[in-house]
Amino acid sequence: MDQIARWRVTTMPLVLMYHSVERYDSDPFRVTVSPGRFARQLGWLARQGLTGVSMRELLRRHAEGTARGLVGLTFDDGYDDFLGEVVPLLLKHRFTATVFVVSELLGGHNGWDAGGPRKRLMDEDGVRRAASLGMEIGSHSAGHRSLAGLSEAELRHEVTASKATLERVLGDEVSGFCYPYGHATAREVNAVRAAGYGYACAIWRSPLNGRHLLPRTYVGERDGGLRLSVKRVRHRVRWGR
Template sequence: MYHSVGDCSDDPYRVTVTPERLDRQLRWLRRRGLRGVSVAELLAARARGEGRGLVGLTFDDGYTDFLDNALPVLTRWKCTATLFVLPGRLGGDNAWDPLGPRKPLLTADGVRRAAGAGMEIGSHGLTHVDLTRADDTLLKAETVESRALLEELTGVPAAGFCYPYGTVDRRVMDAVRDAGYSYACAIDPGELSGPHVLPRLHVGQHDGAVRLLLKYRLHRLRRRPVAGLR
């Protein structure tokens, strides 16, 4: 799980990695016979029994620095990724973060450019709100309307959803499934399990080779296999 790729000098939430660090992290994967792919590609490969050697890569929020800083590194290492964007905030910024610098978000053209470069485009909701606190009307807008807008934008139905802040409960999970998404990404979904609450591992600026290895091993130990997936 990544977010922004750029300058880390003002990063109170620790959601930014530099392009140089991302390059070293992807090189670490490739040297171990692993390749980063979109979540949709990973799940399709696993369904065929061919997922060995693949690692799902996600980038949340849809910052403009994805095109300038992340995409060239992904291309260099022959990786793809899933970019979770906010169709209700295209061309805006991360106004939901009270601390830290304002970071611009991709425009509609930027999202299309990322899709054209082979990246999967998924929904992060419309506006980045905690869906566990949303009423039914807002929950439907954040899930159903965001998917419709992304299909209109890219010409492809969005298969994946990513819960803002990683927060999810059964009501929200059911709403995402009912909106037509085939999978959804959380962070640590607790007792919930299945393809609509896929757990992810945060990767940050300080994660070098040793930390990556430890995180990988600990993640596998603390997360049981996801029901419904091989």
């Protein structure tokens, strides 16, 4: 049995979900954390004796039974600020993370967030640079569409084309997937598994939870030490970790 297949959901380590880190004036979708707040959040993790790691590392260490003290750090959408704001702070703490990128929009903008702040996405060079700095690159689909409303052909394209594109860009295997908007039923989970991904991240806890539907804990601008402590305790109560 491979390491990822041995994932034990009942003892799931804490996985934090971020999106963008940059200075901002308004963000109705609450996907942005200011650099100062993000720095304090990482500092809080370090003071608790916790180490932020990519999902690839978390899965491997969890399978080995050595994940104690590790926290998964994930960043959805692949914003360009991941390189400018996130990575330097991660490296300062000797942390790593997984960034899930939208393969057909590399170098573009977050057009799916109508009414929210316009944000630039990493291009191919940026994705390769993030990987060279020790970050894991995962797929956030081909076009950031809700998979639950797509035809079978469209669903297959979103999960398989994105994997193929990113593997071409990186020259390496892409084993992680993240469901846009967290929308996933058994059909979408099966499609992601069939496409060859070793794991997939969702948002909410679900009866379908498993290595291809891993829930995460949202982190936003309002999350200081006290709120992070509460979220950590809540996770322990639910999952025993």
